[in-house]
Amino acid sequence: MAKQRTTNTSDALGQLKWLTPENVGAALKGLPLKVQAALxxxxxxxxxxxxxxxxxxxxxxxxxxxxxxxxxxVLHNWNLPRRAFSSGTIGVAESYMDGDWESPDVTTFLELFVVNNQIGETIAGGTNWFVNTVQRLRHWLNENTRSRSRKNISAHYDLGNAFYREWLDPTMTYSSALFAEGANDLETAQTTKYRALARNIGITRDSKVLEIGCGWGGFAEFAAREIGARVTGLTISREQFDFATERMRKAGLSDKVEIKFQDYRDETGKYDHIASIEMFEAVGEKYWPVFFGKVKECLAPGGSAGMQIITINENSFERYRKRPDFIQRYVFPGGMLPTPEKLKSLGRDFGLDLYRESIFPQDYARTLAEWRERFWGSWDKLKHLGFDSRFKKLWEFYLYYCEAGFRSEYIDVRQVFYRS
Structure with missing residues (x-):
């Protein structure tokens, strides 16, 4: 239960005043209208x-x-309510980047409005029709055609390998870890995630495996080194391609792992198994059927696929898809989260039986918290790579925002497994 409160509305500076629906009108006199509406x-x-x-x-x-x-x-000026009403989460984020407000715990502040969804929508729903139209148009222009996909991916992943190397764990894994029993540090938890995915897919020695969206090569190296699989990894990030190719050479795995700078839509091979870790979110809703069609096409008869995917709850999806949020504007242009039911229906549409899934949103919240601490700890080095204070605040907000989503379970992360 919330703490007992009084209805004192004294105007003394520095004196805390509880606001209730009954006393709020008298307490807010003289404040800007948007501030009054928000409070x-x-x-x-x-x-x-x-x-x-x-x-x-x-x-x-x-x-x-x-x-x-x-x-x-803590409000440093009155801009936050106005920008939240006008532009939703994009306005809240931009207001944070501009220094309009701060909080001793930004994640908890954001989480508060996620768990109080109706109030959050009232304050930060983005009611300006012109702004919303511009944001939808911008999102539409980022549609993931072959050429646009490379530009969208480059916007995030080609910040430079040196940038990510400073704060990711030694496996260079940029997806949720799995903090199962005994996995108490980030590197171990990332390997635990890889192991769970490979085990549930059914990868064995000499399995022929396709990884769609191989990142910096962490899973491909694990599957080849620890299991003995033969892996083909696809990426459309030039930075990741160069890093992963060199990684396999240094590990002595070039005979087992091939890294290809190629769009998944252009793959024509047949594979025993397919893996994909947090790449589907970047596909774009229009291309979801294309992705699942390609998985079906590339799986050998009786083959299996395992994907780690961030999903959004069913009740929030329609509003989310109509109103691009901060992540789609600043972090992953062209991206879209599916719902759990959509993953099931896509599987059915393409003859892929979803036979197992595991869900672990709190593990992602912990992963994000660890990334944030590592990011802060590396900032002095990152500054020397050319990143400025506004970029720092953008990334802080991104990590806070995602952690709040997973902590509240407004979004979650799951591993889903299909049989052909």
Missing amino acids: RAAAHLPRGTLTITTPDQRIFKVGGKASGPDAAL
């Missing part, structure tokens, strides 16, 4: 608490009857 909505918060310090040093607190995140927000 009126927040006063109906059903879960958790939020303490807000305003630019004029007034302190408001809102809270629901049910337990939930205990968050704090």
Whole structure:
């Protein structure tokens, strides 16, 4: 339960004032209209608490009857409510990057509005029709044709291998780890994830394996070295291709692993097994059937495929697909998360039987928290690579935002396994 509160509405600076639906009108007189609207909505918060310090040093607190995140927000000016109302999560992110606001725990602040979804939509739903239209158009222009896919992937993954090497673990794995029993550090947990995927796919010695979206080669190296599989890895990131190719050469695995700079749509080989780790999110909704059709085409009869995919809950999907969010604007242009049901229906449509799945969103929340700490710890080195303070705030918000989504289980991550 939330803490007992009074309805004191004193205007003394620095004195905390609880806002309730009953007293909120009197307490907010004189504040900008967008701020008043945001705080009126927040006063109906059903879960958790939020303490807000305003630019004029007034302190408001809102809270629901049910337990939930205990968050704090410090406004340096009045821009956040206006930008949130206008542009949704993109506005919230840009406001953070511009220094309009801060929080001692940004993840918890964002999580509060995820678990209080209706209030979050009221405040940060992005109500400006022109802004929303521009964002939808921008997302449409990032559609993942063959040529556009390379540009979209390059926007994120070709920041440079040196950038990612500074804060990823030694396996150079940029996807959720699996913190199973005994996997208490990030590197071990990433290997545990690889092992679970390979085991449930059924990869054995000399299996012929296709990996769609091989990244920097972590899974391909694991499957070849630890199991003895023969792996073909596909990537459309030039930086990843160069790194993974050299990685296999140094590991003495060039005879077992071939890295190809190639779009998955151009693959024509037949394979015993197919693996794909957090690549499907970048495919784009229009091309989901194309992806599953290619998996079916490239699997030998009786073959199996395993994918690790981030999904969004069914109830939120329609609104999400109509209104591009911060991730689609700044981090993964052209991307789209599927729902769990969509993964099942796509499998059925292409004769792929989904025979097993495992779900581990809290492992992703932990992975993101560890990445954030490693990113902060590497910032002095990253600055010397040419990244500025605004870029730092963009990446901070990205990691906070995703962690909040997984902690609240608004989104999750799962490994899904199909048989041909």
